Amino acid sequence: MTLFPIAEYWWLYGGFLLFVLLMLGLDLGVFNRKSHVVSFKEAATWSVVWVTIALIFNALFYGYTSYLHGPAIAQTSALEFLAGYVLEYTLSIDNIFVFVLVFKYFHIPAEYKHRVLFFGILGALIFRAVFIALGSALLQFHWVIYIFGGFLILTGIKMFLPGEQNVHPENNFVIKLFQRFVPVTHEIEGKEFFSLKDGVRHATPLFIALMFLEMSDIVFAVDSVPAIFGVTNEPFIVFSSNILAILGLRSMYFMLAGVINKFHLLHYGLGFVLTFVGLKMVWLNDLYDGKFPITWSLGIIAAAIAIAVIASMIIPAKHPE
DSSP states (O other): OOSSOTTTSHHHHHHHHHHHHHHHHHIIIIITSSOOOOOHHHHHHHHHHHHHHHHHHHHHHHHHHHHHHOHHHHHHHHHHHHHHHHHHHHHTHHHHHHHHHHHHHHTOOHHHHHHHHHHHHHHHHHHHHHHHHHHHHHTTSTHHHHHHHHHHHHHHHHHHSOOOOOOOGGGOHHHHHHHHHSOBOSSOOTTOSEEEETTEEEEOHHHHHHHHHHHHHHHHHHHHHHHHHTTOOOHHHHHHHHHHHHHTHHHHHHHHTTTGGGOTTHHHHHHHHHHHHHHIIIIIHHHTTTOOOHHHHHHHHHHHHHHHHHHHHHSOOSSOO
């Protein structure tokens, strides 16, 4: 049973979207009107702000759900939101590795990274909304659960295998197709995504970097959206926890970009989490009469990430360079 069907609670989804757009407007139009280098302190402050907003939202969501459906269902729903938020937030760390490589590849100045990430996150919100809508529709067919679960298990196992994450924008089909129709300049033109040269509009490296980030996020969404459906089938919880986690991704990048390579064992934790969620969808839920305890899920996800982070700090990397 869906607690908040879109047809009946369209105003709830719409109100949440308006809130998100308002926060993004304040972010770019008020707090970050001028291009500047984001310091660790500023990034950490914004990270705390976004996490606090998510927790306050969850408390309000609990209160409203309790009013409509009772405290028992509200408690389960709030824990599902928290588990989904933690899951998406930690999976988003994998995006940061790509952000670091893309900005390095295109030589994006530090003062313009926030602008690129802002529009990158804006595009990611749109793509995630589409993926979540498709996922909700597909999950009406029970057999799709096993496809999603199997895909997550395979993805999780793949993350345990050795491999190096590289960025090759020149081989990206979409970017190559774009360059056939739009001239591209290799020069940074301030904060602009396009520049005018001899009467012809050229795309700048900032726009190409933005395009590559969007393509990368689509790939990440293929993993993360099925994963959160492994935690809850409630569309509003999936939507809100996913979006709020993405909103904090920019500040998390600026906070972790300089030390992200030190978490060299994190991919093992993420791989374990994806495998666990996949097993939850194809086996564990059925083992527990259709619903694996959400408190256990939250604890297992948090513990896996914490162990991977602590192990990264204790065990030195084989190739620190």
